[in-house]
Amino acid sequence: MAKFYYSLSSEKVLEKFNSRRSGLSAQEAGERLKKYGANVLPEPPVAGWATIFFSQFLSPLIIILLIAAIIILVMGESADAGIIFFVLLFNAIVGAIQEGKAQNTLLALKKFVSTNAAVWREGKLIIIPDSEVVPGDIISLAEGDKVPADARLLSANFFKVNEASFTGESVPASKTPDIIKGDNLSPQKQRNIVFKGTHVVGGNALAVVISTGTQTEIGKISQTISKLDTEMPLKAHIRSLSQLIIIAVAIICALVIIVGVIFGHSWVEMFSLAVSLAVSVIPEGLPIVMTLVLASGVWRMARKQVLIKKLPAVEALGQARIIAVDKTGTLTKNELIIEQVYVDGKTFQIKGDGYNPIGEIFLDNKLANPINYPELVLIGRAAAFSSSVRALYNDQEKVWQVAGDPTEAAMDVFAKKVGFQDVDQEAPLLLDLPFDHLVKYHATVRSSGRSNFLSLTGAPEVVLEKCTQIFKAGKSQKLSAEEKAKLTDIFLKLSSSGLRIIACAVNQKTSAAISATDLPVLTLLVF
Secondary structure, three states, X not given: OHHHHOOOOHHHHHHHOOOOOXXXXXXXXXXXXXXXXXXXXOOOOOOOHHHHHHHOOOOHHHHHHHHHHHXXXXXXXXXXXXXXXXXXXXXHHHHHHHHHHHHHHHHHHHHHOOOEXXXXXXXXXXXXXXXXXXXOOEEEEEOOOEOOOEEEEEEEEEEEEEOHHHHOOOOOEEOOOOOOOOOOOOHHHOOOEEOOOOEEEEEEEEEEEEEOHHHOHHHHHHHHHHOOOOOOHHHHHHHHHHHHHHHHHHHHHHHHHHHHHHOOOOHHHHHHHHHHHHHHHOOOOHHHHHHHHHHHHHHHHHHOOOOOOOOOHHXXXXXXXXXXXOOOOOOOOOOOOOOEEEXXXXXXXXXXXXXXXXXXXXXXXXXXXXXXXXXXXXXXXXXXXXXXXXXEEEOOOOEEEOOOOHHHHHHHHHHHHHXXXXXXXXXXXXXXXOOOOOOOEEEEEEEEOOEEEEEEEEOHHHHHHHEOEEEXXXXXXXXXXXXXXXXXXXXXXXXXXXXXXXXXEEEEEEOOOOOOOOXXXXXXXXX
């Protein structure tokens, strides 16, 4: 699908999906969700308890023991057959209980780590589960977002995406809304298309969804991978052992029967002897011993908060040498909140919960009204103007959420606590230079009254180096070497207490062209 839309203009793509930049209506979105299905990748069906229980008998060694037990039962040895059946049943019950519990836990974790998408619906930006995104939806993408579906860019501002999952390249790919010419271009050459599963690492963009679910590029890859069959090392070893036992037993039994017949014994007598010999060779105690050992390993790992889905995975985990884990948003909520603000020699404490824009502000353990502190109002305005991410209330889940960089989301929430609400209407954006890890700052220019307002946020050492003046005693004063040294000490003290520090500089008389050497007012946001 994407290989066709990259060669069309953005307006043509909107026309083909009967969409518009203000977004679909709730009714249109609902109808398309029924037509195209949920925006999810293919997953194997959830196995029931019966399926999990009977799957425990699929091991080659278990099958051999089951056949041996039946043969022994036919031969009249009911006691021995009963012991083997008990061993197999115990093994299946232990394995089924463990795998069933692990499956339920994994299903709960999937609901917990579900991701959201910022979507325009009827001219309003809302946050919905990414599984509800449909073709024709207009999605808003910002730094830190996970792309919810394959989409054609409508507009982009210094937009970069990490496409390593497709290309293997660690260098982010720059994206453009311009038309791309060519036939059957590979995904990495489709520079006006963003793909589901990739991550935004810089800038912001607006895009129209062109494919969801299994029709996306990663969906097609997922379907191919789902057809592959891999086995754990222990399972492969058991299969090899089973083959060895079968071959050895077959050869020994054949020799016993042949030699016995040569020495004058009857076929019936030698066959009965060969069967007894075969049963004695098969290690009926091995499955229960192996299950108990693995179950013990699973229980020990569970005490360390490690979830094991299948028993043989314990042995495979024991062979691991390096485990790479990305915890953000999985083991944590991936939320940031501004706890302290340092400005004009004062340190304000900011209270609140998550992205809820309601919270009190304290100074020296006393409630502080922002109106009485011009320096706090100034830094609140700078935070609001610098943030390109907005905290939105999810009516369905009754929680405040954001889609985008959690750092800028925290700044937006802080600005709302100070009193700044709809800054986009109050101060239209003129220029936005998204955060880049090379320059280590994010700069914006907004129209504010008769002058323009420049805000620059980033690494404190970088912002401090670019400033010539400091906000002190209610006005802008020259930034001396002594003041710089004092601020550096403050940075070190705050960072040593575990806070993440973001510095903010502003210029209220700047032109739309940003000057990196004339940023006369310095304030600090402290996380």
